[in-house]
Amino acid sequence: MEIELRKNAVKRIRSGNPLLVMDDLMIELTTFPKKWITFVDQQKKYVAAGYLGKQNKGIGWILDREQRIIDVQFLTERFQQALQRRRAYFNDAATTAFRLFNGEGDGIGGLTIDYYDGFLVLSWYNETIYDLSEAIITALNQVCPHKGMVEKIRFKSERQESRWLSGEKPAEPFIIQENGVNYAVYLDEGYMTGIFLDQREVRNRLIEGLAAGQKVLNMFSYTGAFSVAAAIGGASETTSVDLAQRSLPKTAEQFEVNGIPLDNQKIVVMDTFEYFRYAARKGLTYDVIILDPPSFARNKKKTFSVLKDYGRLIEQGVELLNRSGKLIVSTNAANFPIQKFKQVVEASLKEKDTTYQLVEEYRLPPDFAAVDQLAESNYLKVLFYDVKKKNNGDE
CATH class of the missing domain: 3.30.750.80 (RNA methyltransferase domain (HRMD) like)
Structure with missing residues (x-):
């Protein structure tokens, strides 16, 4: 089957971008054929081969530009x-x-x-x-x-x-291993296995001792993989906070498979913003705070969107940071460009009257191969900031 592409689409595909969007097609389709498709230009010359299938990224993908049969x-x-x-x-x-x-x-x-x-x-x-x-x-x-x-x-x-x-x-x-640390996973338990493999390099920095001797707060902690890495790396105490009830036994299990006693590892089932308020009332502060929210979440009548709410997350998180501390912020939202993400984070840090320095930046690790010509392909953005709160006339 052949489908004709518009000029702009031909140019973009030939430059190396593999994503197809609806406006790329010269014809309007109400359903997509379940077969490999040859895409041609307006002179009916071969451009590429691939398929059409609607997902959150466009309506299809290019697989070949060399006139090969996809078999x-x-x-x-x-x-x-x-x-x-x-x-x-x-x-x-x-x-x-x-x-x-x-x-x-x-x-x-x-x-x-x-x-x-x-x-x-x-x-x-x-x-x-x-x-x-x-x-x-x-x-x-x-x-x-x-x-x-x-x-x-x-x-x-x-x-x-x-x-x-x-x-x-x-x-x-x-039990799998990552950088010598054990993680408990469940391969056939819904969408998620218990660990996000794209955060390997970030966890490794914690294993290496980034938070050694420090109190760590891990928000949106899921199964506590960051907390385990921090504890392995010598953190004096970790607190893992997640709204899901399953996070408590799952996080405890991650510590247990590494032989780490739970004495200095707190696991809290609570909404993130509720925990911020709770911790502020109790006077709790931390040396390292990790913020790795989902792109979108719904809790009863509340919703959280990284595009809309990340700034508020930073501002309330900073309230719990010690006078000098580290903030590790992360997002996997493909529609949140890296420069925009930095702007949101740093605008919020300025709003809280802090001095800050971006000291490390992580994108997807090498096994998560991305396409240079498709920015959203490299979706992960993790920033490490050294943050100091201004106080008593500090410059």
């Missing part, structure tokens, strides 16, 4: 290339979980594959790539030996969100 052999080569790029991870005994294939960054938008010590977790982000999955899984099986495979359906569907595909399920919790 099992083509897909096998893509997976071979991805595995070759990650050879260092396979050879690292201290890290047994990483991103094996990262969608458009590795040449097949709409699909990610994570490696958990021999097990594969496939995530499908639109209906079309899921319907084309037979060839993809055939190619993957030829290239990457594994103990088992589970899939996650990350688009609107009546299918169950997590389904075991092959191999025997491991006993859970399944």
